[in-house]
Amino acid sequence: MEGDLCAVELRKTKDDSLTLKHPTLGVHYHSVHGAWSETQHVFGQEGLRPLAEAWSEGDAPIRVLEVGMGTGLNVLCALSIASATGASVEMDSLEPHPLAWDEVESLGYDALTGVEREVWQQIHEQGGLEFDSFSFRRVEKELLHADLPERHYDVVFFDAFAPTAEPHMWSVGVMDVMRHCLKPGGWLVTYCAQGDARRAMLSAGFAVERRPGPPGKREMLKAVRSHYPQGKINVRVYMVVIREGMPGPEVLVSYERLPKLGGVMKFPGGGLEWGEGPAACLRREALEELGQPVAIDRLCHISEQAYVSSFDDTHQVMAVHYAARLLDEPRFDDDGVLEDVFGKRVPLMHQALGWRPVEGLEPSEFFFGSDREAWAAWLAQMAQ
Numbered sequence: 602m603e604g605d606l607c608a609v610e611l612r613k614t615k616d617d618s619l620t621l622k623h624p625t626l627g628v629h630y631h632s633v634h635g636a637w638s639e640t641q642h643v644f645g646q647e648g649l650r651p652l653a654e655a656w657s658e659g660d661a662p663i664r665v666l667e668v669g670m671g672t673g674l675n676v677l678c679a680l681s682i683a684s685a686t687g688a689s690v691e692m693d694s695l696e697p698h699p700l701a702w703d704e705v706e707s708l709g710y711d712a713l714t715g716v717e718r719e720v721w722q723q724i725h726e727q728g729g730l731e732f733d734s735f736s737f738r739r740v741e742k743e744l745l746h747a748d749l750p751e752r753h754y755d756v757v758f759f760d761a762f763a764p765t766a767e768p769h770m771w772s773v774g775v776m777d778v779m780r781h782c783l784k785p786g787g788w789l790v791t792y793c794a795q796g797d798a799r800r801a802m803l804s805a806g807f808a809v810e811r812r813p814g815p816p817g818k819r820e821m822l823k824a825v826r827s828h829y830p831q832g833k834i835n836v837r838v839y840m841v842v843i844r845e846g847m848p849g850p851e852v853l854v855s856y857e858r859l860p861k862l863g864g865v866m867k868f869p870g871g872g873l874e875w876g877e878g879p880a881a882c883l884r885r886e887a888l889e890e891l892g893q894p895v896a897i898d899r900l901c902h903i904s905e906q907a908y909v910s911s912f913d914d915t916h917q918v919m920a921v922h923y924a925a926r927l928l929d930e931p932r933f934d935d936d937g938v939l940e941d942v943f944g945k946r947v948p949l950m951h952q953a954l955g956w957r958p959v960e961g962l963e964p965s966e967f968f969f970g971s972d973r974e975a976w977a978a979w980l981a982q983m984a985q
């Protein structure tokens with residue numbers, strides 16, 4: 602792929618640092634808004650620096666994995682941070698298509714970063730370096746063939762070409778591998794803030810934060826492999842109840858006032874109790890929240906993403922959504938007022954039930970991510 606000297610094009614970026622244009626993909630190795638600014642912000646400031654500043658003598662070396670060594674600018678950035686903080690850093694950098702020294706030397710990254718030219722040259726020509734507290738190894742393999750060790754790295758610099766050029770690099774499968782090789786509590790940083798990439802990280806089980814981006818980009822992503830030694834899985838079970846309304850079908854929703862969160866719209870349902878299966882849980886929740894029994898028709902959806910509970914961030918929610926049917930006329934009216942078993946009408950304390958037309962009800966209108974995911978899945982099932 603690389604290696605054709607004539608085809609590699611130099612370009613000056615907005616902070617005056619240089620980058621290269623890939624000859625066949627037509628994309629640049631760095632942001633054209635500032636190559637060095639991007640590297641320092643995304644991989645330095647948000648990636649390695651917090652760990653390097655917290656490092657003290659006697660600690661294990663900080664292990665960094667880079668995906669896509671390219672010109673070596675991120676390696677020089679990591680080396681500078683190790684030198685400035687005294688932290689011990691071991692860096693592996695994947696690069697299936699190494700650039701030749703004569704393709705990169707005119708980028709002038711030695712002067713830019715303050716790292717000696719011979720050191721930068723050695724990184725390229727020998728693919729390895731031991732320099733004070735910094736050690737580096739280039740791995741000339743592509744990510745899915747690199748046999749990355751399990752729970753090994755503290756931080757991943759994810760610097761593949763953009764999803765528009767190489768979409769396969771941002772897939773769930775790749776993110777699964779990234780999470781697998783990170784230690785619990787470790788993180789992956791990337792310049793990319795694109796929605797599909799973010800969803801792939803979420804699906805792989807990362808907790809994903811949108812962070813302020815480098816110059817010219819509003820956001821970047823930091824994906825953390827969560828680590829809660831005391832963490833608990835909280836199973837919640839919800840009902841999707843549809844009725845024929847006018848002019849079309851309607852779905853039952855619950856408006857609730859919740860501690861700390863205020864008013865939210867959600868599906869009726871609640872938490873699984875010890876000894877219950879999910880179906881029994883749903884039927885109990887129907888008696889409690891709707892004041893009447895339901896029949897379960899089918900399983901609609903089980904959450905694919907890991908949701909941190911809005912009430913306790915050491916709890917992870919897994920939601921099960923069933924399609925269910927009221928066995929009787931509703932015991933609540935259009936104001937969400939529930940009729941109790943003696944025929945008296947009593948307002949629910951913190952909850953109002955209501956019917957929403959299915960047509961035009963967007964997943965984003967639900968407060969909880971697990972409800973949004975389930976409603977999107979339900980709409981997709983209905984569209985088939």
Ligand SMILES: C[S@@+](CC[C@H](N)C(=O)[O-])C[C@H]1O[C@@H](n2cnc3c(N)ncnc32)[C@H](O)[C@@H]1O
Nearest residue numbers: 630669670671672673674675743744760761762
């Ligand atoms: C955006 S550039 C990286 C820039 C680089 N970090 C730097 O500082 O110059 C993307 C790099 O990913 C490499 N790459 C492409 N496919 C890859 C794969 N499957 N695994 C690892 N790296 C890959 C490319 O050859 C390219 O060098």
